[in-house]
Amino acid sequence: MSDLPTEFHSDLFPAINDHLEFRGLTYVFFEQFTLPTPEQLELVASQLPGWSLITWGWWNGDADIEDQDIEAITDDGDSLSTLSETIIPSDLLGEGREPQPIEAVESLESIYAEQDNWGLVAISCPTWTTVAACEWRGCMNVAEPGEMALALKSWNTAWGVEVLAFGGEEDDADLLLRVPPAHTDNPDMIHAFAVAADQVTVFNDPALGQLISLWFD
Numbered sequence: 001m002s003d004l005p006t007e008f009h010s011d012l013f014p015a016i017n018d019h020l021e022f023r024g025l026t027y028v029f030f031e032q033f034t035l036p037t038p039e040q041l042e043l044v045a046s047q048l049p050g051w052s053l054i055t056w057g058w059w060n061g062d063a064d065i066e067d068q069d070i071e072a073i074t075d076d077g078d079s080l081s082t083l084s085e086t087i088i089p090s091d092l093l094g095e096g097r098e099p100q101p102i103e104a105v106e107s108l109e110s111i112y113a114e115q116d117n118w119g120l121v122a123i124s125c126p127t128w129t130t131v132a133a134c135e136w137r138g139c140m141n142v143a144e145p146g147e148m149a150l151a152l153k154s155w156n157t158a159w160g161v162e163v164l165a166f167g168g169e170e171d172d173a174d175l176l177l178r179v180p181p182a183h184t185d186n187p188d189m190i191h192a193f194a195v196a197a198d199q200v201t202v203f204n205d206p207a208l209g210q211l212i213s214l215w216f217d
Helices: 039-048 127-133 144-161 189-197
Strands: 016-022 027-032 052-060 103-104 118-124 162-166 173-178 201-203 210-216
Touching: 039 052, 039 103, 052 127, 118 127, 118 201, 127 144, 127 162, 144 162, 144 173, 144 189
Parallel strands: 052 162, 103 201
Antiparallel strands: 016 027, 027 118, 052 118, 162 173, 173 210, 201 210
16 A cells, blocks of 8 residues: 555554545545544645545445445446536525525534444545545435535635535435634525525534534435
């Protein structure tokens, strides 16, 4: 694994289970089944531009990469190839939909029930691209994975929103986002989330900061 960034072999990261090259990207699967830590996120942001850390519902303690067909897992979609510089305006994802109520919760389990089950993956792409790189279809009633990625790009550009986690099956319809402190109360951002998703849940994590779960029916 000498071809992987040396930072992934530091004390901040657990053992690497395996890594794959697929559709021009590198996927690194760690033996960690929790959200990335603030320290891990900071290291990647400062030293590994172009890489992202997420927890992906497909990668869990029961998965064996050698027995899996990642092409089948990602539905062999073309969301990556169809991404372009075109940005979907942040207020148009779910155009015509009524804004949904936003609920604040007091525990991570309320916003992220799979906190001890989904595995940490590093992918050699920007964070907004990960839903397309993994062909995440939990948003299919609102947008295709590539369209969701472009909306996430607009949110990242405007407010620094990062993707932290999403499921591995079509019915894993929660998308967990992290918002930087400067934008936690941004009304335009909150409106964009409320229009895009069928349910918006907010939790202020002591370590990771403001986490927002978008659920799509």
